[in-house]
Amino acid sequence: MDKEEKMGVEDQLEMVAKAFVNHYYHLFDTNRAALAPLYHHTSMLSFEGQKIQGAEEIGQKLAQLPFEHCRHFISTIDSQPSPFGGGILVFVSGNLQLQGEEHQLKFSQMFQLIPTQHGSFFVQNDMFRLNYG
Amino acid sequence: MDKEEKMGVEDQLEMVAKAFVNHYYHLFDTNRAALAPLYHHTSMLSFEGQKIQGAEEIGQKLAQLPFEHCRHFISTIDSQPSPFGGGILVFVSGNLQLQGEEHQLKFSQMFQLIPTQHGSFFVQNDMFRLNYG
Numbered sequence: 001m002d003k004e005e006k007m008g009v010e011d012q013l014e015m016v017a018k019a020f021v022n023h024y025y026h027l028f029d030t031n032r033a034a035l036a037p038l039y040h041h042t043s044m045l046s047f048e049g050q051k052i053q054g055a056e057e058i059g060q061k062l063a064q065l066p067f068e069h070c071r072h073f074i075s076t077i078d079s080q081p082s083p084f085g086g087g088i089l090v091f092v093s094g095n096l097q098l099q100g101e102e103h104q105l106k107f108s109q110m111f112q113l114i115p116t117q118h119g120s121f122f123v124q125n126d127m128f129r130l131n132y133g
Numbered sequence: 134m135d136k137e138e139k140m141g142v143e144d145q146l147e148m149v150a151k152a153f154v155n156h157y158y159h160l161f162d163t164n165r166a167a168l169a170p171l172y173h174h175t176s177m178l179s180f181e182g183q184k185i186q187g188a189e190e191i192g193q194k195l196a197q198l199p200f201e202h203c204r205h206f207i208s209t210i211d212s213q214p215s216p217f218g219g220g221i222l223v224f225v226s227g228n229l230q231l232q233g234e235e236h237q238l239k240f241s242q243m244f245q246l247i248p249t250q251h252g253s254f255f256v257q258n259d260m261f262r263l264n265y266g
Contacts, residue, residue: 051143078260078262082217083258084217091260
């Protein structure tokens with residue numbers, strides 16, 4: 001039995017969550033236009049309280065954010081299984097550095113990832129908030 | 134058709150989320166021992182990275198936190214429907230004042246509420262993080 005087979009469900013969940021977080025923020029910081037395919041037409045984004053539904057609309061919202069470049073620094077990643085449909089809840093906190101800004105902004109964000117028929121995941125739920133001082 | 138009947142699903146969701154948040158933090162700040170019944174034996178808490186499962190265990194953890202009194206000040210409440218089982222995702226940010234401490238601590242927390250057969254909700258998922266400076 002190799003190491004991979006011995007991994008518990010919880011380890012697998014954390015591995016998916018970490019891989020997703022790395023992938024998501026790497027895309028966000030290097031090629032925001034490539035984020036839209038991570039969402040489906042049913043997906044929901046709450047961005048600083050603004051609600052947006054659908055992959056295309058969410059992609060447009062993220063592409064049109066009023067800054068060109070940013071960098072996310074991740075502080076914590078928590079994950080739990082959702083009770084239905086094989087979903088994974090991912091809860092992230094960290095700092096966000098906008099180009100040309102001296103200070104970093106604290107943020108927190110949660111995702112629900114839902115498995116696809118092809119063995120990957122899409123983002124069904126996404127809620128983002130800056131944590132002001 | 135009265136006002137209540139005209140309410141959309143989204144409004145109802147937000148109403149449940151706000152009522153839950155008010156109830157949860159009121160109990161937390163006035164009678165922490167009364168929080169356990171909000172959870173089920175399947176419930177999960179991730180508290181500053183520590184994972185705890187089950188209503189009784191979660192209740193003990195919350196009761197044993199190393200401070201007697203605290204007060205939560207809520208800044209934002211976001212909510213979205215979970216795609217399965219009628220769940221509601223609730224995402225909270227705010228400040229936490231511990232008794233005898235001068236400074237408030239920023240926190241964020243997410244819950245998944247699942248409907249019961251009796252028309253109320255229980256907390257299936259709970260992830261809490263302090264947002265350090």
